[in-house]
Every structure is written in C-alpha cells, then in structure tokens.
Amino acid sequence: MAGIYIHIPFCRQACNYCNFHFTTSLHYKKQLVDAIEREMQLAGAGGFIKQQPVATLYFGGGTPSLLETDAIAHLLEQANRYYPVADDAEITLEANPDDLSAAQLKAWKKAGINRLSIGVQSFFEEDLRWMNRAHNAEQARQGLLLALNDFENITIDLIYGVPGLSDGRWRQNVETALELGVPHLSCYALTIEPKTPLDKMIRKHEKNDIDAGRQSEQFLLLMNWLKDAGFEHYEISNFAKPGFRSRHNSAYWKGVPYWGFGPSAHSFNGMARRWNVASNQKYIHAINEGNIPFEEEILTPVQRFNEYIMIALRTAEGIDTALLPEMGKKYVLEQAVKHTRRGHLQQHGSVIWLTNEGKLYADGIAADLFLDA
Known part of the structure; x- marks a missing residue:
C-alpha cells in the first residue's frame, strides 16, 4: 500500500514560526491545481513508484482549506483516475479554524474528505497573537465544535513551550481538547527555525527566546495527562484514542512509499527520495512544459x-x-x-x-x- 501527499502552498497570513513553503498571495490557485493534476499523470507514468493500492491521501500545506471545494473534489477525482485509491482510504484535509463553517464542512465530506487536521495551536488569544495566527480563540473553539458535528476522525495541532505559556494555561489547552472529545492530538514544542520571522524577531530582542527546560517540563506533563485520559502515545508528537492513529503518518514512519505532488512536495520509494522545486511559478512552468521539477537522492x-x-x-x-x-x-x-x-x-x-x-x-x-x- 502507498500514500499520496498533495501540497497546497497558500496561506491567509504568515505564522511567524513557520518554515514550510507557502505564499500569502492567492494568485495562481487554478493554475496550481491544473499543474498538480498534470503532475499526477506524469508521475504515474514515470515509474518512480510501482503502481500499488493507495491507502491514504493527505492535503497539506500551507492551508488547503483555502482551496475551493470544487478544486479539492477535482483533485480527488484525478487521484482516483491515475492511481488505485482504495475504497476505504483515509483522506485528510488540513484546515484552519477560521475556514470552518457548517456548509463548508458538509461540502468537504461530500467531496470525499473523511479526516480533518485542524491547526488550532492554542485556545488562548495571547498565544495566537504571539504566533501571528489568522484565527482567534473563539474561532478555534467554535470551529472545532462545528467540525465534530460532521467528522468523527479529527486531529488538532497544539503548540507548547511558547514564551509566557504557563503550565496552567497549557493544561487548559489540553483539557479543552479532551472536553470537546477530540480523538487525536499532535503536540509540538515551539521551535525557532532559521530565517523565519520569529528567528529574526528573537535576534532583535523583539520577542523572548524559548526556554528548553520549560518545554521539557510541559512535554512531561502532557504525556502524563494524555496517558490518564486513555490516549496512546504512538509517536513522539502524536497521541490518539484507540482506533484513531493517523494511518497516513504511520505509513511514513514504517517506510511505506508515497507520491508527493505540488511545489516542495517529497516522494519516496524505499530506495530514493525526490523533492519538487519550492517555487510556485517554477513548478507551474515546468509542469506545463511536461517536466516534473525535482531533485533526487539515492539513499545508501x-x-x-x-x-x-x-x-x-x-x-x-x-x-x-x-x-x-x-x-x-x-x-x-x-x-x-x-x-x-x-x-x-x-x-x-x-x-x-x-x-x-x-x-x-x-x-x-x-x-x-x-x-x-
């Protein structure tokens, strides 16, 4: 069984800690969707990965929830056209709380999405402002409540170790997720990635640096809280109620082959790794010329x-x-x-x-x- 990852590189605004490939310009959305469809066709014929059933499909980014539902449905149709996607495939869409509405959620479900990954990060206004997130605390809570009406299989991201985040507030973040009935949590220590806005602000002493000791303390607390709540700690950053492990990420960790489509997306066949150019315009131009713009490393x-x-x-x-x-x-x-x-x-x-x-x-x-x- 294999997996498919589709990178959608659009964001409403830039989170100051993020080092993924994205743009806040929403131009070229249609051209990008067309290019991803064409890449699916080219990659399927290229033989990098032997054709085999696809067990998981993941829309990541960026913020895939910024795409129109018709575009998401179209990409799913094309994935099924060029690859043997299993009938019971796990199909995940990353979404931000401010993109969640009752109508939107129902449309995603109708299109074929059966799992949501929601970038909550925190239920507190001060933390969200510090990270320069596009949503606010009320949207985080209300969006999640709406999502739980239509989707059972939901994960949320939470970040700990943010300067100023007390143990009490960190516990409230976790307890809020548990009280709402979220079955999967991905929890990450805030990291300072080189050349990000946050890195520059810390160097200029405009924001406080992280405290590694405090991060360790909050991670130990997290492990104890979620164990008591009946969650499996199945990967360092991931916790799930029984039956709710991420099938897509679990396949990564087992070395299962996967195709990656879109700018900056990675592919892996067990022996080699490929990664596409991290430029929307270069990616679209190359695909339109009939070429996938990738680099490749053969693993020793x-x-x-x-x-x-x-x-x-x-x-x-x-x-x-x-x-x-x-x-x-x-x-x-x-x-x-x-x-x-x-x-x-x-x-x-x-x-x-x-x-x-x-x-x-x-x-x-x-x-x-x-x-x-």
Whole structure:
C-alpha cells in the first residue's frame, strides 16, 4: 500500500514560526491545481513508484482549506483516475479554524474528505497573537465544535513551550481538547527555525527566546495527562484514542512509499527520495512544459539504516533489532547500554524503545545509534 501527499502552498497570513513553503498571495490557485493534476499523470507514468493500492491521501500545506471545494473534489477525482485509491482510504484535509463553517464542512465530506487536521495551536488569544495566527480563540473553539458535528476522525495541532505559556494555561489547552472529545492530538514544542520571522524577531530582542527546560517540563506533563485520559502515545508528537492513529503518518514512519505532488512536495520509494522545486511559478512552468521539477537522492544502505533508527525510535513500537543487519544490530545493542542505564531506553527481547524521560533526548539518542556514513 502507498500514500499520496498533495501540497497546497497558500496561506491567509504568515505564522511567524513557520518554515514550510507557502505564499500569502492567492494568485495562481487554478493554475496550481491544473499543474498538480498534470503532475499526477506524469508521475504515474514515470515509474518512480510501482503502481500499488493507495491507502491514504493527505492535503497539506500551507492551508488547503483555502482551496475551493470544487478544486479539492477535482483533485480527488484525478487521484482516483491515475492511481488505485482504495475504497476505504483515509483522506485528510488540513484546515484552519477560521475556514470552518457548517456548509463548508458538509461540502468537504461530500467531496470525499473523511479526516480533518485542524491547526488550532492554542485556545488562548495571547498565544495566537504571539504566533501571528489568522484565527482567534473563539474561532478555534467554535470551529472545532462545528467540525465534530460532521467528522468523527479529527486531529488538532497544539503548540507548547511558547514564551509566557504557563503550565496552567497549557493544561487548559489540553483539557479543552479532551472536553470537546477530540480523538487525536499532535503536540509540538515551539521551535525557532532559521530565517523565519520569529528567528529574526528573537535576534532583535523583539520577542523572548524559548526556554528548553520549560518545554521539557510541559512535554512531561502532557504525556502524563494524555496517558490518564486513555490516549496512546504512538509517536513522539502524536497521541490518539484507540482506533484513531493517523494511518497516513504511520505509513511514513514504517517506510511505506508515497507520491508527493505540488511545489516542495517529497516522494519516496524505499530506495530514493525526490523533492519538487519550492517555487510556485517554477513548478507551474515546468509542469506545463511536461517536466516534473525535482531533485533526487539515492539513499545508501547506511542512510536507510539511520533513517530506520531515527524514525522507529520515535514510535511506540521502537527499534526491532531483529530487522537490522548483523553488524548494525551489534552496534545498536552496544550503544543502547549506556542509555538503558540512564533510564532513557528500555529493552524487551529484540525491541528497544524510549522511556518518557528518554523522549526528551530522542534526537541525541538516535544520533548515538547511527552508523557512520
């Protein structure tokens, strides 16, 4: 089974922490949709990924909810035209709270969307203003209430570690989501990405920098709260009620092949990775000329090994050393000993996974288990 990711690079306004490819100009929407349709056709004939059933389809961005419903429905029709999309495929649309209305939600559902990913980030006005989000706190709550009337399978994003976010306010954010009945949460520590507006503002001392210690404390609190609420912590940033794991993201973490369509979108076939040019105009022009404007990297055996270590360690299932080549298995088991002694890793049989405390050091532990290139 494979997946499809469609990148829609339009946003109403720029969040000051975001480093994804997007534009606040809504020009060229139709041209972009036409180009994505054409890329689907070209990629399907190109053979980068062997034709196989598509189990998940994900509209990401950007803000896909800014597209007209007819455009979303058209792209879904074309995906079904060029690829064997399964009848029970998980089809996710990322949406912002300010784009949610009763009519819009019903239209998305009719078009074939069966899962929503809503960029709430916070239910507090001061946090949303600090992040320069387009919606306000009331829209966050009311939009989510509306969405829950039409969709059972919903996830929301929440951000912790924002300067000034108290533990009490962080708990209220989480409790609001639980009280409303949201079955899946993606929770991220605020990160300062280079060259973003937030990075520049912090360098100019116009905003306070993040406190890594406070972020760790709020992450530990989060894990305890959601465990008590009956959520599975199935990936470092993702928590789900039983039966509500993201099938699309879970496939990424298992190394399942996926096609990526649209500017800056990535594709993966198990042996190589491709990524499209991060320019709307260059992308549209190239597609109109019959070319997909991508770069490609063929992964070496060591790169594939290290990617497995990095991704598997972030999941609840952990690293199964029985799947590793003998020399790699020996190295990982040797390197894991010191982290087990520190209480950051646990091992049962051939499987190694992170403890809650170890999740605070996930990137460093993974790097320690990598093989040298």
